[in-house]
Amino acid sequence: MFQRHPGANKDRAPLVLLEQVAVRYGDGPDILRDISFALAPGTLHFLVGPSGAGKSTLLRLLYLALKPSEGRVTLFGRDVAGLERRDLPPLRRRIGVVFQDFRLLDHLTAFDNVALPLRLAGVREAEIKKHVGELLEWVGLGDRLDSLPATLSGGQQQRVAIARAVIARPQLLLADEPTGNVDDRIALRLMYLFEELYKLGTTVLIATHNESLVARFPHHQLHLEGGRLALRPRLSAARH
Amino acid sequence: MSPAPTIWRSDLPLGKDDSSRFLPWIVGAMVYLAALALAGVLAAGELVSGWRAELSGALTVELPQPVEATDADRQARLQRVLDVLTATPGIAHAEALGPDAMAELIGPWLGPDAGAADLPLPDLVAVELADDATVDGTALSQRLTAAVPEARLDDHRDWLERAERLSWLVRLLAMMVLGFVSAAAALAVLFVTRTGLDIHREVIELVHLLGAPDRYIARQFQFHALAQGFVGGLLGLAAGGASIAAIGWLAATLGGGLVPLARLGWNDWAVIAALPVAAALVAMLTARIAVLRILGRSL
Numbered sequence: 001m002f003q004r005h006p007g008a009n010k011d012r013a014p015l016v017l018l019e020q021v022a023v024r025y026g027d028g029p030d031i032l033r034d035i036s037f038a039l040a041p042g043t044l045h046f047l048v049g050p051s052g053a054g055k056s057t058l059l060r061l062l063y064l065a066l067k068p069s070e071g072r073v074t075l076f077g078r079d080v081a082g083l084e085r086r087d088l089p090p091l092r093r094r095i096g097v098v099f100q101d102f103r104l105l106d107h108l109t110a111f112d113n114v115a116l117p118l119r120l121a122g123v124r125e126a127e128i129k130k131h132v133g134e135l136l137e138w139v140g141l142g143d144r145l146d147s148l149p150a151t152l153s154g155g156q157q158q159r160v161a162i163a164r165a166v167i168a169r170p171q172l173l174l175a176d177e178p179t180g181n182v183d184d185r186i187a188l189r190l191m192y193l194f195e196e197l198y199k200l201g202t203t204v205l206i207a208t209h210n211e212s213l214v215a216r217f218p219h220h221q222l223h224l225e226g227g228r229l230a231l232r233p234r235l236s237a238a239r240h
Numbered sequence: 241m242s243p244a245p246t247i248w249r250s251d252l253p254l255g256k257d258d259s260s261r262f263l264p265w266i267v268g269a270m271v272y273l274a275a276l277a278l279a280g281v282l283a284a285g286e287l288v289s290g291w292r293a294e295l296s297g298a299l300t301v302e303l304p305q306p307v308e309a310t311d312a313d314r315q316a317r318l319q320r321v322l323d324v325l326t327a328t329p330g331i332a333h334a335e336a337l338g339p340d341a342m343a344e345l346i347g348p349w350l351g352p353d354a355g356a357a358d359l360p361l362p363d364l365v366a367v368e369l370a371d372d373a374t375v376d377g378t379a380l381s382q383r384l385t386a387a388v389p390e391a392r393l394d395d396h397r398d399w400l401e402r403a404e405r406l407s408w409l410v411r412l413l414a415m416m417v418l419g420f421v422s423a424a425a426a427l428a429v430l431f432v433t434r435t436g437l438d439i440h441r442e443v444i445e446l447v448h449l450l451g452a453p454d455r456y457i458a459r460q461f462q463f464h465a466l467a468q469g470f471v472g473g474l475l476g477l478a479a480g481g482a483s484i485a486a487i488g489w490l491a492a493t494l495g496g497g498l499v500p501l502a503r504l505g506w507n508d509w510a511v512i513a514a515l516p517v518a519a520a521l522v523a524m525l526t527a528r529i530a531v532l533r534i535l536g537r538s539l
Contacts, residue, residue, distance in 0.1 A: 093451030107253040
């Protein structure tokens with residue numbers, strides 16, 4: 001279903017680089033402060049921490065919905081502060097996002113929701129039909145292509161949201177609680193999907209509360225607490 | 241799951257807005273007014289060019305009726321005038337208007353039963369110039385007054401100039417109406433577009449985050465506006481066309497030739513029929529410019 005990103009893991013310059021980043025809204029307190037880390041191409045990290053720690057804000061920074069109040073964010077080698085409005089769409093198309101609240105378009109079918117990033121990228125309809133059908137089949141929704149989100153369960157909507165995030169083979173995949181509404185079996189299946197993408201060269205960052213999932217997959221963790229970051233070592237736990 | 245052609249498929253639920261539901265009716269009303277105004281412009285143009293075509297190469301000699309003139313006097317006077325005219329190079333034909341022709345002339349104003357003989361009407365001589373001929377009007381006028389002192393040569397130029405000035409004024413006013421109507425339609429589209437951007441803010445933000453450029457969003461709004469403008473334009477055209485046809489029919493019934501709307505030709509109707517396309521294009525362009533400007537100011 002997927003092919004390896006050309007040049008993945010060859011160029012080890014970080015895909016994401018945050019240096020001394022702080023975020024605050026207006027004159028309010030810092031939501032994030034002194035955040036510095038780098039994500040190399042083709043790596044998978046978990047972003048963990050309690051509710052309100054700033055995980056979603058950090059993800060918003062990375063999917064270019066927010067600019068830092070202080071510090072520097074570099075994505076794909078470009079300083080976000082220097083980006084013009086017209087520079088954003090091509091960069092955003094290299095990023096896949098699974099939103100915590102899914103953010104599916106209610107008036108579009110599961111198929112059309114997943115097809116949207118490909119249509120934005122100008123992919124031909126014949127290819128869209130093939131790839132979207134395959135992916136929705138893979139996430140277990142092959143029989144719900146024409147269903148509107150309102151007719152899908154929470155878990156099914158989440159799978160559509162994940163399919164939409166990965167369909168265009170993003171270089172950077174950001175997922176906010178992607179397994180929050182699915183049972184363990186589906187959660188594992190989705191994690192295997194993320195692992196497959198990361199092995200093919202996608203840089204993956206998964207914000208999650210699911211400690212058992214984190215324990216099960218041996219990847220680096222970024223631990224956020226009170227808006228500050230603590231880097232945890234790679235867990236050595238076995239995958240299964 | 242048969243996808244619509246890319247150009248018409250909308251990822252934004254624009255068709256479900258209450259605000260845009262009324263746009264076709266607003267555009268329809270504007271196109272209705274524009275159709276009437278345009279019909280006025282075209283009819284005024286047709287009327288003047290018709291008059292010009294009719295009157296070019298034509299002169300009229302007018303002989304006021306003396307109070308106590310006998311028929312013999314009048315015939316002698318007319319003959320002297322005709323002699324002068326036929327002897328003038330460049331004049332192809334000269335003919336005194338008889339009672340039937342006079343009755344036809346005054347018929348539209350006084351009714352078909354008005355007898356020309358009962359009124360102190362002047363004697364008229366219709367003169368046709370030969371093709372491409374020019375006649376020195378001043379010299380001819382002098383020769384005519386030498387033959388019949390009260391004869392007056394009318395080359396219709398004064399009247400035609402006044403009619404043309406009036407026609408230009410009518411056209412100017414109608415063009416202003418067209419301008420106002422277009423501006424009003426554009427403002428309605430602008431308002432609906434701004435409301436649409438506001439209503440669908442979240443969806444637009446999401447589509448942006450998925451990598452859509454502003455022009456992608458603009459394309460969705462502009463084709464929605466194009467479709468609505470065209471539907472509204474057709475509604476307005478249907479109503480406007482019916483009204484113009486009704487006015488033309490009434491004009492033909494009431495006073496054949498007096499009211500210019502009856503003179504619209506196929507070319508004029510084609511121009512009026514293009515109004516829905518123009519309305520759709522105005523709507524599309526307005527929506528596109530509005531979306532690009534508003535989104536350009538955001539974030």
